Amino acid sequence: MAYLWTEFESYLATKLEELPIAGLAIAVSQNGETIYKKGFGSRNLQSMEPVTPETIFGVASITKSLTALAMITLDSEGALSIDDAVIKYLPDFKLHHVKNMSDIKIYHLLSHSTGLAPIARKEEINNLPDHLTHLSSAEHISLGQPGEYFSYCNDTFLLAGAIIEKVTGKLYRRYITEKFLNPLQMYRSTYSLEEVEKYENVTIPYTYNPNQNEYEQQPWPKLGNYEVGGGLRSTVEDLLKYGQVYLDLQYTKDKHPSKEKTLSKMWTNLIKVRQNSFYGYGLLATANYSNVTLVEHGGSQPGVSSHFGFIPEKNVVVAVLCNVSNVPVKDIWLRAVNTVLQLPLEQKRYVLSSYEATPNELESIIGAYSSAEGHHVQIYFFEGQLLAEANGEKMALSVVDNETILINKSGETIQLYFNSNEARPWSILFGMRMLTRI
Numbered sequence: 406m407a408y409l410w411t412e413f414e415s416y417l418a419t420k421l422e423e424l425p426i427a428g429l430a431i432a433v434s435q436n437g438e439t440i441y442k443k444g445f446g447s448r449n450l451q452s453m454e455p456v457t458p459e460t461i462f463g464v465a466s467i468t469k470s471l472t473a474l475a476m477i478t479l480d481s482e483g484a485l486s487i488d489d490a491v492i493k494y495l496p497d498f499k500l501h502h503v504k505n506m507s508d509i510k511i512y513h514l515l516s517h518s519t520g521l522a523p524i525a526r527k528e529e530i531n532n533l534p535d536h537l538t539h540l541s542s543a544e545h546i547s548l549g550q551p552g553e554y555f556s557y558c559n560d561t562f563l564l565a566g567a568i569i570e571k572v573t574g575k576l577y578r579r580y581i582t583e584k585f586l587n588p589l590q591m592y593r594s595t596y597s598l599e600e601v602e603k604y605e606n607v608t609i610p611y612t613y614n615p616n617q618n619e620y621e622q623q624p625w626p627k628l629g630n631y632e633v634g635g636g637l638r639s640t641v642e643d644l645l646k647y648g649q650v651y652l653d654l655q656y657t658k659d660k661h662p663s664k665e666k667t668l669s670k671m672w673t674n675l676i677k678v679r680q681n682s683f684y685g686y687g688l689l690a691t692a693n694y695s696n697v698t699l700v701e702h703g704g705s706q707p708g709v710s711s712h713f714g715f716i717p718e719k720n721v722v723v724a725v726l727c728n729v730s731n732v733p734v735k736d737i738w739l740r741a742v743n744t745v746l747q748l749p750l751e752q753k754r755y756v757l758s759s760y761e762a763t764p765n766e767l768e769s770i771i772g773a774y775s776s777a778e779g780h781h782v783q784i785y786f787f788e789g790q791l792l793a794e795a796n797g798e799k800m801a802l803s804v805v806d807n808e809t810i811l812i813n814k815s816g817e818t819i820q821l822y823f824n825s826n827e828a829r830p831w832s833i834l835f836g837m838r839m840l841t842r843i
Protein backbone atom coordinates (compact mmCIF):
# COMPACT_ATOMS: atom_id res chain seq x y z
CA MET A 406 0.00 0.00 0.00
CA ALA A 407 1.38 3.41 -0.95
CA TYR A 408 1.51 6.07 1.75
CA LEU A 409 1.85 9.81 1.26
CA TRP A 410 5.25 10.19 2.88
CA THR A 411 6.02 13.03 0.49
CA GLU A 412 3.24 15.08 2.07
CA PHE A 413 4.42 14.08 5.54
CA GLU A 414 8.00 15.10 4.76
CA SER A 415 6.80 18.42 3.36
CA TYR A 416 5.03 19.06 6.66
CA LEU A 417 8.11 17.95 8.56
CA ALA A 418 10.39 20.23 6.54
CA THR A 419 8.27 23.15 7.71
CA LYS A 420 8.51 22.00 11.32
CA LEU A 421 12.28 21.62 11.06
CA GLU A 422 12.37 25.31 10.15
CA GLU A 423 9.81 26.45 12.74
CA LEU A 424 10.86 24.39 15.75
CA PRO A 425 14.19 24.15 17.57
CA ILE A 426 15.06 20.69 16.26
CA ALA A 427 18.73 19.74 16.04
CA GLY A 428 18.17 16.09 15.14
CA LEU A 429 15.14 13.86 14.72
CA ALA A 430 14.53 10.21 13.85
CA ILE A 431 11.28 8.52 12.83
CA ALA A 432 10.42 4.90 12.18
CA VAL A 433 7.12 3.19 11.34
CA SER A 434 6.24 -0.49 11.03
CA GLN A 435 3.12 -2.38 10.00
CA ASN A 436 2.55 -6.10 10.43
CA GLY A 437 6.09 -6.39 11.79
CA GLU A 438 7.71 -4.86 8.69
CA THR A 439 9.38 -1.45 8.67
CA ILE A 440 7.56 0.74 6.14
CA TYR A 441 9.30 4.05 6.85
CA LYS A 442 12.44 5.12 8.65
CA LYS A 443 14.51 8.25 8.31
CA GLY A 444 16.78 10.62 10.17
CA PHE A 445 16.68 14.40 9.92
CA GLY A 446 19.15 17.03 11.05
CA SER A 447 22.27 16.47 13.13
CA ARG A 448 23.07 14.36 16.14
CA ASN A 449 26.05 16.65 16.87
CA LEU A 450 25.87 20.33 15.93
CA GLN A 451 29.63 20.76 16.08
CA SER A 452 30.57 17.91 13.78
CA MET A 453 27.23 18.09 11.89
CA GLU A 454 27.07 14.29 11.81
CA PRO A 455 23.62 13.29 10.55
CA VAL A 456 20.89 11.49 12.44
CA THR A 457 20.03 8.03 11.12
CA PRO A 458 17.42 5.48 12.23
CA GLU A 459 20.26 3.75 14.16
CA THR A 460 21.12 6.89 16.17
CA ILE A 461 20.84 6.50 19.96
CA PHE A 462 18.68 9.06 21.79
CA GLY A 463 17.27 9.26 25.27
CA VAL A 464 13.68 8.04 25.32
CA ALA A 465 12.78 9.39 28.80
CA SER A 466 9.33 8.32 30.02
CA ILE A 467 8.68 5.85 27.23
CA THR A 468 10.67 3.72 29.70
CA LYS A 469 7.60 3.59 31.94
CA SER A 470 5.75 1.25 29.60
CA LEU A 471 8.69 -1.16 29.72
CA THR A 472 8.59 -1.12 33.53
CA ALA A 473 4.84 -1.71 33.46
CA LEU A 474 5.35 -4.58 30.99
CA ALA A 475 7.77 -6.13 33.48
CA MET A 476 5.14 -5.94 36.21
CA ILE A 477 2.48 -7.47 33.96
CA THR A 478 4.93 -10.24 33.08
CA LEU A 479 5.62 -10.99 36.75
CA ASP A 480 1.86 -11.01 37.32
CA SER A 481 1.36 -13.55 34.52
CA GLU A 482 4.15 -15.71 35.96
CA GLY A 483 2.49 -15.73 39.38
CA ALA A 484 5.34 -13.88 41.07
CA LEU A 485 2.97 -11.09 42.13
CA SER A 486 -0.43 -9.61 41.37
CA ILE A 487 -0.91 -6.04 40.24
CA ASP A 488 -3.90 -6.04 42.60
CA ASP A 489 -1.59 -6.67 45.56
CA ALA A 490 -1.02 -3.94 48.13
CA VAL A 491 2.35 -2.24 47.66
CA ILE A 492 3.20 -2.80 51.33
CA LYS A 493 3.10 -6.56 50.75
CA TYR A 494 6.47 -6.12 49.01
CA LEU A 495 7.59 -2.80 50.46
CA PRO A 496 6.41 -2.85 54.09
CA ASP A 497 8.19 0.44 54.87
CA PHE A 498 6.20 2.32 52.21
CA LYS A 499 4.34 5.25 53.78
CA LEU A 500 2.43 8.30 52.55
CA HIS A 501 1.10 10.73 55.14
CA HIS A 502 -2.20 11.38 53.33
CA VAL A 503 -3.15 7.69 53.29
CA LYS A 504 -4.46 6.25 56.56
CA ASN A 505 -4.51 2.65 55.42
CA MET A 506 -1.47 1.96 53.23
CA SER A 507 -2.94 -1.36 52.12
CA ASP A 508 -5.32 0.75 50.01
CA ILE A 509 -2.50 1.56 47.58
CA LYS A 510 -2.18 -1.25 45.08
CA ILE A 511 0.53 -1.94 42.53
CA TYR A 512 -1.81 -0.82 39.76
CA HIS A 513 -2.06 2.59 41.45
CA LEU A 514 1.70 2.98 40.98
CA LEU A 515 1.51 2.00 37.31
CA SER A 516 -1.44 4.30 36.59
CA HIS A 517 -0.23 7.38 38.52
CA SER A 518 -3.30 7.30 40.75
CA THR A 519 -1.92 7.01 44.29
CA GLY A 520 -3.25 10.48 45.13
CA LEU A 521 0.20 12.00 45.60
CA ALA A 522 0.88 15.27 43.78
CA PRO A 523 4.13 15.63 41.81
CA ILE A 524 7.00 16.19 44.26
CA ALA A 525 10.53 17.58 44.02
CA ARG A 526 12.90 15.19 42.26
CA LYS A 527 15.83 13.75 44.20
CA GLU A 528 18.08 12.37 41.48
CA GLU A 529 20.93 12.00 43.94
CA ILE A 530 19.12 9.04 45.53
CA ASN A 531 20.57 6.02 43.78
CA ASN A 532 19.14 3.15 45.81
CA LEU A 533 15.47 2.26 45.43
CA PRO A 534 14.88 1.28 49.09
CA ASP A 535 16.16 4.73 50.09
CA HIS A 536 13.32 6.27 48.10
CA LEU A 537 10.85 4.80 50.57
CA THR A 538 12.48 6.87 53.29
CA HIS A 539 12.36 9.94 51.05
CA LEU A 540 8.63 9.51 50.39
CA SER A 541 7.75 8.98 54.05
CA SER A 542 10.05 11.64 55.49
CA ALA A 543 7.79 14.64 54.86
CA GLU A 544 4.19 15.53 54.20
CA HIS A 545 3.50 16.01 50.52
CA ILE A 546 0.46 17.56 48.87
CA SER A 547 -2.45 15.14 48.66
CA LEU A 548 -4.78 15.28 45.69
CA GLY A 549 -7.19 12.63 46.92
CA GLN A 550 -7.51 9.01 47.84
CA PRO A 551 -5.95 6.18 45.81
CA GLY A 552 -7.73 5.78 42.48
CA GLU A 553 -9.58 9.10 42.73
CA TYR A 554 -7.41 11.20 40.39
CA PHE A 555 -4.83 10.72 37.67
CA SER A 556 -1.68 12.79 38.11
CA TYR A 557 1.77 11.91 36.85
CA CYS A 558 4.07 11.14 39.76
CA ASN A 559 7.52 9.80 38.94
CA ASP A 560 8.35 9.10 42.58
CA THR A 561 5.56 6.64 43.22
CA PHE A 562 5.98 5.03 39.78
CA LEU A 563 9.60 4.16 40.44
CA LEU A 564 8.49 2.04 43.39
CA ALA A 565 7.52 -0.48 40.72
CA GLY A 566 11.26 -0.86 40.19
CA ALA A 567 11.76 -1.54 43.89
CA ILE A 568 9.12 -4.28 43.74
CA ILE A 569 10.77 -5.80 40.66
CA GLU A 570 14.07 -5.95 42.56
CA LYS A 571 12.39 -7.45 45.62
CA VAL A 572 10.57 -10.17 43.65
CA THR A 573 13.31 -11.11 41.18
CA GLY A 574 16.36 -10.62 43.39
CA LYS A 575 17.99 -8.70 40.53
CA LEU A 576 18.76 -5.04 39.97
CA TYR A 577 15.99 -3.38 37.99
CA ARG A 578 18.13 -2.61 34.94
CA ARG A 579 19.63 -6.10 34.90
CA TYR A 580 16.20 -7.75 34.97
CA ILE A 581 14.84 -5.51 32.19
CA THR A 582 17.91 -6.10 30.02
CA GLU A 583 17.88 -9.87 30.43
CA LYS A 584 14.11 -10.28 30.18
CA PHE A 585 13.31 -7.88 27.36
CA LEU A 586 16.12 -5.95 25.69
CA ASN A 587 18.32 -8.94 24.87
CA PRO A 588 15.55 -11.35 23.75
CA LEU A 589 14.13 -8.60 21.52
CA GLN A 590 17.61 -7.99 20.08
CA MET A 591 17.42 -4.36 21.17
CA TYR A 592 21.20 -4.27 21.15
CA ARG A 593 21.42 -0.47 20.80
CA SER A 594 19.28 0.09 23.88
CA THR A 595 20.75 0.50 27.36
CA TYR A 596 20.31 2.05 30.77
CA SER A 597 24.08 2.42 31.18
CA LEU A 598 25.70 5.77 30.45
CA GLU A 599 29.03 3.97 30.37
CA GLU A 600 27.72 1.88 27.47
CA VAL A 601 26.29 4.97 25.77
CA GLU A 602 29.78 6.50 25.75
CA LYS A 603 31.17 3.42 24.00
CA TYR A 604 28.58 3.30 21.23
CA GLU A 605 28.99 5.13 17.96
CA ASN A 606 26.20 7.19 16.37
CA VAL A 607 24.89 8.72 19.59
CA THR A 608 23.15 12.07 19.92
CA ILE A 609 24.39 15.06 21.87
CA PRO A 610 21.52 16.30 24.09
CA TYR A 611 20.60 19.98 23.70
CA THR A 612 18.29 22.57 25.13
CA TYR A 613 17.34 25.61 23.07
CA ASN A 614 17.79 29.12 24.47
CA PRO A 615 15.30 31.39 22.64
CA ASN A 616 16.80 34.54 24.13
CA GLN A 617 20.22 33.75 22.69
CA ASN A 618 18.78 31.86 19.70
CA GLU A 619 21.21 29.04 20.26
CA TYR A 620 21.41 25.39 21.27
CA GLU A 621 23.09 24.59 24.57
CA GLN A 622 24.71 21.20 25.01
CA GLN A 623 23.59 19.19 28.04
CA PRO A 624 25.20 16.27 29.84
CA TRP A 625 23.31 12.99 29.80
CA PRO A 626 21.23 13.05 33.03
CA LYS A 627 22.34 10.40 35.52
CA LEU A 628 18.78 10.15 36.94
CA GLY A 629 19.53 7.88 39.92
CA ASN A 630 16.40 5.94 40.85
CA TYR A 631 14.43 7.76 38.16
CA GLU A 632 15.90 5.42 35.56
CA VAL A 633 12.92 3.17 36.38
CA GLY A 634 10.65 5.71 34.71
CA GLY A 635 13.00 7.38 32.25
CA GLY A 636 16.45 5.84 31.98
CA LEU A 637 16.41 3.91 28.71
CA ARG A 638 18.50 5.15 25.78
CA SER A 639 17.48 3.64 22.47
CA THR A 640 16.83 4.05 18.75
CA VAL A 641 13.67 4.30 16.70
CA GLU A 642 14.52 0.95 15.12
CA ASP A 643 14.79 -0.74 18.52
CA LEU A 644 11.53 0.86 19.63
CA LEU A 645 9.77 -0.76 16.67
CA LYS A 646 10.98 -4.14 17.94
CA TYR A 647 9.71 -3.27 21.40
CA GLY A 648 6.32 -2.05 20.14
CA GLN A 649 5.76 -5.29 18.26
CA VAL A 650 5.62 -7.14 21.61
CA TYR A 651 2.17 -5.64 22.12
CA LEU A 652 0.94 -6.50 18.64
CA ASP A 653 2.49 -9.80 17.63
CA LEU A 654 0.35 -12.51 19.19
CA GLN A 655 2.70 -15.22 17.95
CA TYR A 656 5.55 -13.62 19.87
CA THR A 657 3.52 -13.31 23.05
CA LYS A 658 2.41 -16.94 22.84
CA ASP A 659 5.70 -18.58 21.93
CA LYS A 660 8.42 -16.43 23.42
CA HIS A 661 6.88 -14.33 26.15
CA PRO A 662 5.07 -15.42 29.31
CA SER A 663 2.43 -12.73 28.91
CA LYS A 664 -0.60 -13.58 26.82
CA GLU A 665 -2.20 -11.04 24.50
CA LYS A 666 -5.22 -10.59 26.76
CA THR A 667 -2.94 -9.87 29.70
CA LEU A 668 -0.90 -7.34 27.74
CA SER A 669 -4.01 -5.48 26.62
CA LYS A 670 -4.69 -4.63 30.27
CA MET A 671 -1.94 -2.07 29.92
CA TRP A 672 -4.09 0.12 27.67
CA THR A 673 -7.58 -0.90 28.68
CA ASN A 674 -9.64 1.96 30.13
CA LEU A 675 -8.52 2.48 33.70
CA ILE A 676 -8.51 6.11 34.79
CA LYS A 677 -9.75 9.01 32.71
CA VAL A 678 -7.30 11.71 31.72
CA ARG A 679 -9.36 13.77 29.28
CA GLN A 680 -12.27 13.33 26.84
CA ASN A 681 -11.96 9.75 25.58
CA SER A 682 -8.36 9.22 26.75
CA PHE A 683 -7.50 6.89 29.61
CA TYR A 684 -4.23 6.02 31.31
CA GLY A 685 -3.60 2.34 31.86
CA TYR A 686 -0.25 0.92 32.96
CA GLY A 687 2.54 3.07 31.55
CA LEU A 688 0.48 3.78 28.42
CA LEU A 689 -2.16 6.32 27.40
CA ALA A 690 -5.04 5.12 25.21
CA THR A 691 -7.37 7.27 23.13
CA ALA A 692 -10.39 5.34 21.88
CA ASN A 693 -12.48 5.99 18.79
CA TYR A 694 -9.83 7.84 16.83
CA SER A 695 -11.37 7.27 13.38
CA ASN A 696 -12.44 3.82 14.60
CA VAL A 697 -9.03 2.80 15.95
CA THR A 698 -7.25 3.12 19.28
CA LEU A 699 -4.16 5.27 19.75
CA VAL A 700 -1.89 3.75 22.41
CA GLU A 701 1.05 6.00 23.18
CA HIS A 702 3.48 7.56 25.60
CA GLY A 703 5.86 10.48 25.41
CA GLY A 704 8.91 11.59 27.29
CA SER A 705 10.91 14.69 28.11
CA GLN A 706 14.27 15.33 29.75
CA PRO A 707 17.04 17.88 29.19
CA GLY A 708 18.04 17.06 25.63
CA VAL A 709 15.20 14.59 24.99
CA SER A 710 11.78 14.81 23.36
CA SER A 711 10.27 11.44 22.55
CA HIS A 712 7.03 9.79 21.53
CA PHE A 713 6.16 6.15 20.90
CA GLY A 714 3.02 4.14 20.39
CA PHE A 715 0.98 1.72 18.36
CA ILE A 716 -2.44 1.12 16.83
CA PRO A 717 -3.57 -2.40 17.82
CA GLU A 718 -6.29 -2.67 15.19
CA LYS A 719 -3.85 -1.90 12.35
CA ASN A 720 -0.72 -3.59 13.75
CA VAL A 721 1.18 -0.30 13.40
CA VAL A 722 4.07 0.96 15.56
CA VAL A 723 5.47 4.51 15.35
CA ALA A 724 8.48 6.01 17.17
CA VAL A 725 9.83 9.58 17.08
CA LEU A 726 12.97 10.72 18.92
CA CYS A 727 14.57 14.18 19.12
CA ASN A 728 17.72 15.42 20.90
CA VAL A 729 16.28 18.78 22.02
CA SER A 730 14.01 19.40 25.01
CA ASN A 731 10.41 20.60 24.80
CA VAL A 732 9.83 19.84 21.13
CA PRO A 733 6.18 18.82 20.44
CA VAL A 734 7.12 15.50 18.87
CA LYS A 735 3.74 14.02 19.80
CA ASP A 736 2.30 16.15 16.99
CA ILE A 737 4.87 14.76 14.55
CA TRP A 738 4.05 11.26 15.81
CA LEU A 739 0.34 11.81 15.14
CA ARG A 740 1.04 13.10 11.61
CA ALA A 741 2.97 9.90 10.91
CA VAL A 742 0.04 7.88 12.29
CA ASN A 743 -2.38 9.85 10.10
CA THR A 744 -0.21 9.11 7.08
CA VAL A 745 -0.35 5.35 7.71
CA LEU A 746 -4.08 5.45 8.41
CA GLN A 747 -4.61 7.59 5.29
CA LEU A 748 -6.36 10.28 7.29
CA PRO A 749 -6.07 14.04 6.82
CA LEU A 750 -2.54 14.93 7.89
CA GLU A 751 -3.73 17.68 10.25
CA GLN A 752 -6.38 15.59 12.04
CA LYS A 753 -6.08 15.93 15.83
CA ARG A 754 -6.87 13.59 18.70
CA TYR A 755 -9.92 15.50 19.89
CA VAL A 756 -12.75 17.39 18.22
CA LEU A 757 -14.12 19.90 20.70
CA SER A 758 -16.87 22.47 20.42
CA SER A 759 -16.69 25.96 21.89
CA TYR A 760 -18.58 27.06 24.97
CA GLU A 761 -19.78 30.53 25.86
CA ALA A 762 -18.38 30.94 29.36
CA THR A 763 -19.88 33.53 31.66
CA PRO A 764 -17.71 36.39 32.94
CA ASN A 765 -17.74 34.80 36.40
CA GLU A 766 -16.62 31.44 35.00
CA LEU A 767 -13.77 33.08 33.12
CA GLU A 768 -12.74 35.09 36.16
CA SER A 769 -12.68 31.96 38.33
CA ILE A 770 -10.15 30.25 36.06
CA ILE A 771 -7.56 33.02 36.30
CA GLY A 772 -4.69 32.25 38.66
CA ALA A 773 -1.36 30.53 39.17
CA TYR A 774 -1.01 26.76 39.51
CA SER A 775 2.10 24.82 40.41
CA SER A 776 3.62 21.61 41.76
CA ALA A 777 6.58 20.86 44.00
CA GLU A 778 8.21 19.12 41.03
CA GLY A 779 8.75 22.57 39.48
CA HIS A 780 5.90 22.95 36.99
CA HIS A 781 4.16 26.33 36.94
CA VAL A 782 1.25 27.65 34.86
CA GLN A 783 -0.21 31.15 34.94
CA ILE A 784 -3.68 31.66 33.42
CA TYR A 785 -4.69 35.25 32.72
CA PHE A 786 -6.46 37.71 30.39
CA PHE A 787 -4.61 39.95 27.97
CA GLU A 788 -6.37 42.18 25.47
CA GLY A 789 -9.54 40.14 25.71
CA GLN A 790 -7.82 36.79 25.14
CA LEU A 791 -7.57 34.03 27.74
CA LEU A 792 -3.92 32.93 27.86
CA ALA A 793 -1.72 30.48 29.71
CA GLU A 794 2.00 30.83 30.21
CA ALA A 795 4.24 27.85 31.01
CA ASN A 796 7.96 27.29 30.47
CA GLY A 797 8.23 30.75 28.96
CA GLU A 798 5.62 29.95 26.28
CA LYS A 799 2.34 31.83 25.93
CA MET A 800 -0.66 29.84 24.71
CA ALA A 801 -4.06 31.11 23.58
CA LEU A 802 -6.96 29.29 25.22
CA SER A 803 -10.63 28.65 24.52
CA VAL A 804 -13.21 27.40 26.99
CA VAL A 805 -14.76 24.10 25.88
CA ASP A 806 -17.09 23.51 28.82
CA ASN A 807 -17.26 24.37 32.51
CA GLU A 808 -14.47 21.88 33.29
CA THR A 809 -12.31 21.99 30.15
CA ILE A 810 -10.05 24.53 28.44
CA LEU A 811 -8.59 24.03 24.98
CA ILE A 812 -5.02 25.03 24.11
CA ASN A 813 -5.79 26.38 20.64
CA LYS A 814 -2.49 25.65 18.90
CA SER A 815 -1.83 22.12 20.11
CA GLY A 816 -5.41 20.88 20.44
CA GLU A 817 -4.60 19.60 23.94
CA THR A 818 -6.84 20.38 26.89
CA ILE A 819 -6.54 21.62 30.45
CA GLN A 820 -8.96 19.99 32.88
CA LEU A 821 -10.35 22.01 35.80
CA TYR A 822 -11.13 20.49 39.19
CA PHE A 823 -13.62 22.12 41.57
CA ASN A 824 -14.68 21.39 45.11
CA SER A 825 -18.45 21.31 45.43
CA ASN A 826 -18.63 24.43 47.57
CA GLU A 827 -16.13 26.60 45.66
CA ALA A 828 -16.45 28.56 42.42
CA ARG A 829 -12.73 28.56 41.64
CA PRO A 830 -10.86 25.44 40.53
CA TRP A 831 -8.51 24.17 43.21
CA SER A 832 -6.40 22.32 40.66
CA ILE A 833 -5.82 21.86 36.94
CA LEU A 834 -4.54 18.93 34.89
CA PHE A 835 -1.94 20.48 32.62
CA GLY A 836 -0.20 18.00 30.37
CA MET A 837 -0.14 14.92 32.57
CA ARG A 838 0.17 16.56 35.99
CA MET A 839 -2.29 18.03 38.42
CA LEU A 840 -1.09 21.46 39.54
CA THR A 841 -2.73 23.05 42.58
CA ARG A 842 -3.77 26.68 42.83
CA ILE A 843 -1.26 28.89 44.59
